[in-house]
Amino acid sequence: MNLSIKPKKKVGVVGAGLFGCVIANLLAKNCETYVFTQREESIKQINEGGEIKGIKIDQSIKVISDPQQFANTCTLIFPVVRSYAMRSKMRLLSPYINPDHVIIHGVKGFDISALDIASIDGSSKIDSNDIKTMSEVILEETITKRVGCFSGPNLAREIDKGQMAGTVLASTFDEVIKQGRKALSNRNFKVYSSSDVKGVELTGVLKNIIAIAAGALHGIGYGENSKAMLISRGLAELTWIGTILGCNPSSFLGMAGIGDLVATCSSQLSRNFTVGRMIASGKTLDEVLNEMSDVAEGVGTIRVINGLANKYGFHAPITQTLFKILFEEMPIEDGLSYLMHFPLNKDVDFISAQAPVAQ
């Protein structure tokens, strides 16, 4: 019998934000883990085994700030950055990424760098070709083809405490799922698989819309009935938006879909929930954004979906009403009353993911 211990696989995390650090800690249980960051403060904290945003960094984790050295060290890479930073980070690494690199991201957001955000108003039409998912950004910026993503009800601090949780890892390549699962999973963190990359990515992006609405309901003082109504109607809306954008509706019924939606709408600390709550307290969007230190991705997503609905002529009543509340100063009560009177009386048909028909 061969008793020699196999050397641990070397994996890399791009980004040292809150979620990035949690994922690095998770990976460190199974792998030799490296974090790529160029922020002085983060480098110092990781080197000293200190804390970032209240997360204690595992002592085995090493930091690398040179992109070439990072790419040469790790062939399995997990980008966990803000969606707007994804493209620039990939460009930084791209010259050193080879065809045998496997890249699995954990980023929930769209790349909208092709759009001129300032000029978008309520009637702007947005072409779906100008919206990229994160895996599309990776494929555009690097030469590797073996790409995947993971998404699910993964509130960072709960994972870091070692509480039981799960995620969905999606890739069209079986070997990507296999490698990702081996690196990420442990007895308290279960990795489920899917081949619908776009679907799993979109669930994570779109649920932020409903999280803002949940915050608003909470802010007005509504309770669980209203929230449950929002979640079920919201899930239906997300499903048909996703179907229009070309993904498999069943992804929305999985853990990355309804699972993440329930977690996000129940977590009162999430950024998107906070935006909704503050709007309900009478603040304008500008005031809210000024007060917040961090970006709430849902705000941008509402803009994008509103523009897509204008272009392709589909109804997304919750999203479109939120757009009016956030950007066109519609009073929140008017918005709610509009939704309650929206001529749509059938319960949801998730499986066929039909767009709503006004009756």
Added chain:
Amino acid sequence: MESKNWPLIKLNEEKEAFVQQVILESINELKKIASKKDSSLIDVLEKTVYKEIFRTIHTPWAVDPKKEDRKWSKYKQRLSQITALESDEEKTDRELELLREIVDGYAREITGKFNLSSYKFSVAVVPVMFSWLLSRAMNGIKGFFTNQKKVSDKVQLKGSIDQVKKLADKGTIVLVPTHFSNLDSILIGYGVFLAKLPPFLYGAGLNLFNNRIIGYFINRLGAYKVDRRKKNAPYLETLKAFSRIAIERGTHSLFFPGGTRSRSGSMEDKLKLGLLGTVVEAQAKNFINKENQKKIFVVPVVIGYHFVLEAQGLVKQHLKQKGKEKVYLQKEQFGSFFQVLGFIWNFFSKGSEIKLSFGRPMDVLGNYVNKHGESISSNGRIIDVTKYFVSDGKLKLLKQRDSQYTQILADKIVESYKKENIVLSSHIVSFLAFELIKKRYEAFDLYNMLRLTENDTAIEYLFFYKKISEFQQVLIEHEKNGKLRLDPICEEGIEELIQDGIKNVGIYHTKKVLFVDSLGRINTKDMNLLYFYHNRLLGYSFEDKI
């Protein structure tokens, strides 16, 4: 390169060894399929025999060997004898024996009668005959001894031919053309000859061999037979093994990745992944095999002409399929030798040119390659392609991975078709005319529209003129951005564009696809055909811009 060193000739010299390798590797693949869950060898055999007996009864072709039905009936008897056997061991032996016989038969059918001496004869004689025939067709009886230059005027070659020629010495070329007409097999063969490329191993539809004389020549020009009626596992595995092993051995190959002719008249937007997968797999095997590091270069080719001989029949089939009439038996409409000659004659005598547009060569992942054969990324890096086949630090064959790579390659080929498509005047006028009529009858579905008569479809000339000048700007913009190619006449005056388009669109058909009526309006005599030719410009989202 000297002709005795052509890979195709080498393949032929080793023909028996090659066929044996095909048989052996197909059987290995089939054993793997049979060992999967919910499957077994007897299952595979039973399905095959059932389907083949069905085929011999319902779609017999002239090219099929005599008494084929008896052969399959005998196999059926043997199968029932096998199931009656007691010992499992004996069962397996007899099953494998039968499988071997079936695969052997397929391998020899696919390979055909290819042999060197007649190949040399055909390569020397056929193009000369063809040129002679074409120049006669073009110049009438008077131009008996016209030289070949004029014929090559008619068949125009565009794109990256010089690069393909250079790459043919460095690696293995796989040409993947679009497919609209049965004539394509002949045209592309002739194009390869005109371009002075080494000969290619073809996949030609078995239906072409129904015609004995055409069959004789295609057979000897390097064609292997693809029978789209046979959809059983042993046949498909044998065909794939044949293609893959030929490519592994460095034989330049050619097949139509769309599978069959486009029924709708649009360019392929989805490809069949079976044969294409053999290209990726051959590359993986070459890289793993240390002695054979030969790189494979994939070259999309777009064939363009103003009319498709079989358009009437194709569009009918398309409409039937679209109308959910899924089960129907395909009749062969490609007639006798003399009918074919008549077709070709008309094709060339009616003054309509043919364009073959060679796309930029790429590797099996769809990355473009430079003139040295190195793969280049979109930001100019040289890519080490072998690394795509490294998994967990080792060069490995992984079927699932390679099937995803095949999908990526297919997407890139489709993208390339759009870019390399040479838009002709006839494509533009038919697209515009159909879209304008469609706009007028917005509430109609396709089938209602196709039932419109001449009284309802006339378009005022001035209106058409205005619309086509707008459309021309859109097209020129697209050309500037490298999204398509425009035939020079399309960038000239609007009047010339309209005239040339109307004159040429579907020029051979008895009913005029487009004409100018007595009131000076533009009209059609056949909505089906107009729809068919219009479809050629689908996929660019021009519909929104008209």
